[in-house]
Amino acid sequence: MVTKTKSSNLLLEEFLPYRLSYLTNKISQALSQLYTDKFGIGHAQWRVMAVLGRFSGLSAAVVAEKTAMDKVAVSRAINSLIKNELLLRTFADDDKRRSELSLSKKGRDTYDKIVPMVQDYERDLLETLSQSEQDNLDKILRRLTSYVDKDQ
Amino acid sequence: MVTKTKSSNLLLEEFLPYRLSYLTNKISQALSQLYTDKFGIGHAQWRVMAVLGRFSGLSAAVVAEKTAMDKVAVSRAINSLIKNELLLRTFADDDKRRSELSLSKKGRDTYDKIVPMVQDYERDLLETLSQSEQDNLDKILRRLTSYVDKDQ
DNA sequence: ATATAATAGTTTCATTCGTAACTAATTGCA
DNA sequence: TGCAATTAGTTACGAATGAAACTATTATAT
Numbered sequence: 001m002v003t004k005t006k007s008s009n010l011l012l013e014e015f016l017p018y019r020l021s022y023l024t025n026k027i028s029q030a031l032s033q034l035y036t037d038k039f040g041i042g043h044a045q046w047r048v049m050a051v052l053g054r055f056s057g058l059s060a061a062v063v064a065e066k067t068a069m070d071k072v073a074v075s076r077a078i079n080s081l082i083k084n085e086l087l088l089r090t091f092a093d094d095d096k097r098r099s100e101l102s103l104s105k106k107g108r109d110t111y112d113k114i115v116p117m118v119q120d121y122e123r124d125l126l127e128t129l130s131q132s133e134q135d136n137l138d139k140i141l142r143r144l145t146s147y148v149d150k151d152q
Numbered sequence: 153m154v155t156k157t158k159s160s161n162l163l164l165e166e167f168l169p170y171r172l173s174y175l176t177n178k179i180s181q182a183l184s185q186l187y188t189d190k191f192g193i194g195h196a197q198w199r200v201m202a203v204l205g206r207f208s209g210l211s212a213a214v215v216a217e218k219t220a221m222d223k224v225a226v227s228r229a230i231n232s233l234i235k236n237e238l239l240l241r242t243f244a245d246d247d248k249r250r251s252e253l254s255l256s257k258k259g260r261d262t263y264d265k266i267v268p269m270v271q272d273y274e275r276d277l278l279e280t281l282s283q284s285e286q287d288n289l290d291k292i293l294r295r296l297t298s299y300v301d302k303d304q
Numbered sequence: 305a306t307a308t309a310a311t312a313g314t315t316t317c318a319t320t321c322g323t324a325a326c327t328a329a330t331t332g333c334a
Numbered sequence: 335t336g337c338a339a340t341t342a343g344t345t346a347c348g349a350a351t352g353a354a355a356c357t358a359t360t361a362t363a364t
Contacts, residue, residue, distance in 0.1 A: 008267035012202050012218065016274050017179045019293050022220050024176040026300035027169045042350080050164050060313060066164065068174055072352070075313055097312040097359050108159065115160035122168050128299045129292060136288040140281060141171050147280045148178035194320090213342065224322070227343060249329050249342040 027125070034117045039110055040084075044069060044077040046114070049086065049103065053111040056102040059092075063101065086110060179277070186269045191262055192236070196221060196229040198266070201238065201255065205263040208254040211244075215253065238262060 012018045028043065035041045041049065047067040052058060058066070064074040078101065081087035086107035092098040103111055126134055164170045180195065187193045193201065199219040204210060210218070216226040230253065233239035238259035244250040255263055278286055 008205065008264045010202050010206060010267045010271065012199070012206075015202075015270075016277060016289075017176075017183055017270070018199075019297065020172065020176045021180060023293060023297050023300060024169075024172045025220075026297075028173060030300065031169055044350085047164070047170075050162055050167075053160065054162060054164070061311085068177075070352075071313070072315090073350090075315095076350085079314085095312085095360065099313075112160045115162045118167075118169070119162065125168060125296060125299060128295050133288065133292055133295070136285065137168075137292050140285055140289050140292075141175060143280050143285070144277060145171070145175050145178075147277060148175060148182065196320095211342075222322075223343070224345090225320095227345095228321090231344090247330070247342085251343080 031118055031121060034121065035114050039114065041086075041110070041114075042077070042080075044073050045081050045086075048074060048077045048081060049107060049111055049114075052087070052101055052103050053108065053115070057100050059098045059100065061098075081107070183270055183273060186273065187266050191266065193238075193262070193266075194229070194232075196225050197233050197238075200226060200229045200233060201259060201263055201266075204239070204253055204255050205260065205267065209252050211250045211252065213250075233259070 032043055032046075035046050036043075047069060048063055051063055051066045055066075060074050060078055061071065063069075063078075064071045067074065069077075078087060078089070078099075082089055085104055088102050088104050088107075090100045092100055129137065184195055184198075187198050188195075199221060200215055203215055203218045207218075212226050212230055213223065215221075215230075216223045219226065221229075230239060230241070230251075234241055237256055240254050240256050240259075242252045244252055281289065
């Protein structure tokens with residue numbers, strides 16, 4: 001027999017963190033079908049490619065900052081991308097520890113194929129919303145994000 | 153030298169899936185400080201407890217459905233919760249495969265401590281938004297979620 | 305100049321996670 | 335009845351993840 005209980009009450013399907021997490025997972029899965037299934041690129045790797053596709057020559061530490069990933073994850077993603085010949089790495093003249101990363105030709109070609117696909121997906125998502133809802137969403141995400149970032 | 157590139161362009165910090173994923177991760181981390189750090193309960197385990205706190209006697213399959221977790225993750229969470237004496241399991245008389253799960257006394261006490269904490273956190277989050285923004289967010293999440301759920 | 309601290313990135317190890325294969329119980333149907 | 339198909343849940347295995355320790359290089363302070 002299934003019984004509803006008294007005492008505390010939490011309805012998962014109305015709980016904001018759960019709803020966000022559900023939505024985000026579904027979107028992640030849909031996106032990774034675009035780059036994992038077709039190009040064998042994982043989530044972390046794609047994020048690294050995404051920032052290096054935009055800004056070439058960054059160090060691993062800066063990539064970590066821009067992707068909000070930790071340095072271990074970035075290191076692994078970089079090494080795997082290099083192994084797959086999607087990334088080039090040199091080291092800075094003035095500091096031999098610091099890497100200077102950029103997409104290889106193959107990396108850029110791949111990036112240029114993936115970007116339109118993920119942008120199409122984003123557009124489809126956003127088109128389920130009216131323009132004013134899109135604006136609201138932008139504002140709301142800014143607010144919530146600055147709240148969760150409040151202490152540093 | 154850091155260069156901006158032409159060809160495709162994707163700015164991660166404006167890309168909706170990335171923004172959602174960043175926010176969701178931060179919220180997850182904050183919540184798990186509430187239940188992991190204080191009670192040693194992981195994310196999957198908490199989700200299982202959350203539905204069983206609300207609806208007692210469910211089977212693992214129904215828990216999986218209500219938490220949107222897959223059955224393997226649910227099975228692991230359940231067994232770990234039982235080992236920690238937070239959950240009780242019996243099997244249905246009319247089908248010996250089907251489990252009937254409920255929080256133990258200790259499980260319910262823990263649940264009753266965690267629920268107010270996570271609800272406080274949710275309230276703090278929502279209070280960064282005006283009432284109309286909260287309403288918009290609800291509507292927007294519904295729309296986006298029904299989009300990502302569209303094929304099944 | 306040299307020792308200490310800090311920084312960039314990697315490695316290690318233990319845990320988590322996801323997919324597929326598996327066991328046990330039940331149902332459907334010939 | 336009895337055998338194939340389905341269902342509930344678990345196990346096995348490889349990949350991904352996170353924390354801490356580690357290497358190499360550079361900066362700081364005396």
